[in-house]
Amino acid sequence: MAARDYGQYDGVTRALELVGERWGLLIVRDLLVGPRRYGELADGLPRIPSNILAARLKELQAAGVIRRLPRSRIILYELTPYGRELEPLVLGLSTWGFKSLDEPRGEQIVTPDAMTIALRTAFQPDAAAALPATSYAGGFAGTELLIRVDGPELDVTGGEGTADIAFETDARIKHVLSGDLTGVRVTAGDARLLDRFAQTFRLAA
Numbered sequence: 001m002a003a004r005d006y007g008q009y010d011g012v013t014r015a016l017e018l019v020g021e022r023w024g025l026l027i028v029r030d031l032l033v034g035p036r037r038y039g040e041l042a043d044g045l046p047r048i049p050s051n052i053l054a055a056r057l058k059e060l061q062a063a064g065v066i067r068r069l070p071r072s073r074i075i076l077y078e079l080t081p082y083g084r085e086l087e088p089l090v091l092g093l094s095t096w097g098f099k100s101l102d103e104p105r106g107e108q109i110v111t112p113d114a115m116t117i118a119l120r121t122a123f124q125p126d127a128a129a130a131l132p133a134t135s136y137a138g139g140f141a142g143t144e145l146l147i148r149v150d151g152p153e154l155d156v157t158g159g160e161g162t163a164d165i166a167f168e169t170d171a172r173i174k175h176v177l178s179g180d181l182t183g184v185r186v187t188a189g190d191a192r193l194l195d196r197f198a199q200t201f202r203l204a205a
Contacts, residue, residue: 018063019086023048023056025093028065028079028086030113033156035069035078044111094121098203104171110141115173116156119145122177122201125152134196137163137188141171149200165189165197177203 004021006013019025023045030036030044042053057077060066065083069076079086094117104110133150137160146161148154166188169176175183179198186194 018065019060021056021059023052024060025086025090027053027056027060028083029090029117030111031066031077031079031083032087032090033113033116035076037074037076041077044113046109090117091121094118095203098174098177101174104141108171110143110171110173112143112145112158115140115143115145116158118173118177119147119156119201120154122203123149123154124200124202125154127202128152128154128200131196131200134165134193134200135161135163136193136197137161137166139166139168139187140173140176141169163189165191165193167194167197177201 004017006017019028026045026048027041030041036044038053038057041057042048042050045053057066060083061068064080065086066077067080069078098118098121128149129152131149133148135149136147138145138147144158144160146157146159146163148156165186167184167186169184172183175181179202181194181198184194
């Protein structure tokens with residue numbers, strides 16, 4: 001059963017009843033990156049009360065959006081095939097919300113999963129297909145990601161690693177994903193590859 005019943009009968013209403021409760025879509029966003037333990041979800045959503053996280057997980061399981069990973073020795077949550085159908089909708093919301101992003105406030109953070117989805121949203125596979133394969137070690141306000149682009153294929157993983165270029169920036173990721181690289185500091189590799197990054201990852205502000 002949905003946590004809220006809007007009393008209307010159509011697809012938009014039903015979707016909101018299933019994933020429209022507070023924090024629901026952010027849980028889906030993080031699980032689009034990969035399966036997560038309860039504690040990992042809590043760490044990625046530091047302001048979510050534990051009782052709300054538990055309730056949302058229970059509701060999303062009951063709706064068939066997520067499930068516990070079968071045959072795992074630890075409890076891991078993952079999206080079901082039905083839940084993964086939300087990916088283009090989440091990426092579309094990311095694109096839409098990006099247009100009205102203000103400057104980050106001091107208390108706002110950039111999490112690895114949120115940044116991974118931002119990169120997926122901004123990825124331009126057609127542009128990447130015309131460029132040599134490139135790996136980037138990106139530090140986004142303290143979040144370290146290894147970004148590998150090979151033609152139209154994108155792979156983003158957490159942590160540090162060997163890359164063609166390493167760079168750091170602050171939480172103003174809107175500037176970076178709009179092509180403004182003035183606040184980016186190259187820490188290793190060929191600085192000219194920043195232009196390639198800008199061609200590969202671009203969102204319209």
